[in-house]
Amino acid sequence: MEVTEQERLVAILKERYDDQVEKVETIQEFLTITLKKENIADIIQYLYHHPETKFQFLTTLFAVHYPDLNQIAIVYQLHNLVSNQRLRLKVYLPIENPTIKTLTTVFAGANWMERETYDFFGVNFEGHPDLRRILNVEDMIIFPLRKEYPLEDQTREDKSDKMFGR
């Protein structure tokens, strides 16, 4: 039987990091691999240099808060510009202490993406050269995209819950 591109990719990953892979799934034809958090930078480095994968472009890096699981997922989206192949890597972190190694050692462009993720979700990227807020005001004390914080501005007095459904 012929091996698909995605199966080959998973095989390359498992060749070296079999113990790190937690789940492999394909969501809308988009290969998504859930990994353990410890070696994420090494794994991406490995996929960057491996001659068959060459994921040398970081499309995006962001976080998702799952209040039901009490976890924050960091999502890395990689792109192989030679074969036009895409890959999504997911790492789950506990909400109490969301800490993960920085990806700036592999992609310099991850710098601002990690700052943004810190700004909105409070994820601590170990080894990041300059981890501080990037978009919100510096004196903000919350991480606004975590679902425990209400979206609306709490200082408004003219909007009642009855009228505006807040």
Next chain:
Amino acid sequence: METSTSNIKTYTMSEKPEGYEGAGFFATSLDKVVGLARKNSIWPLPFATSCCGIEFMATMGAHYDLARFGSERLSFSPRQADLLMVMGTIAKKMGPILRQVYEQMAEPRWVLSVGACASSGGIFDTYSVLQGIDRIIPVDVYVPGCPPRPEQIIDGVMKIQHLVETESLRRRDSAEYKAMLNKYGIE
């Protein structure tokens, strides 16, 4: 055919204030003369951040032409501006900048808040947006709308003109005015 002159209406650029008139002289109070002069030469500082700014551009254009009200000279330096026109969403991060611009303006100064966002935060009832500029600077006239049409902006400017014309010369020295500024933490 008979020509009628009764339908011809004379327009004046500005109405003459109340006063005493005689051959070669006209006497009125200084308040009114200064008010008349200020009213017809308001230099606006446009602080445009979003779609209301586009409406303002239309207001300044040939069709609506704010120059008819003596306000064609935009002042991009706050030092020479009389009227701060805030048009658009002001994010909380922009707040201190807007406040600094206001503080840099010389007295007498007026503020026109154009559109729902500048006036109340509008639809952006969210953690990052200032819920109305009157939380950081005093506002003289609010123009509602999302965005308001140029006619509405002109109406707001005319309301400002009325305030400018009728303002007492001593108002800015009064204790009430200083107390109002202090409420905003402005010296």
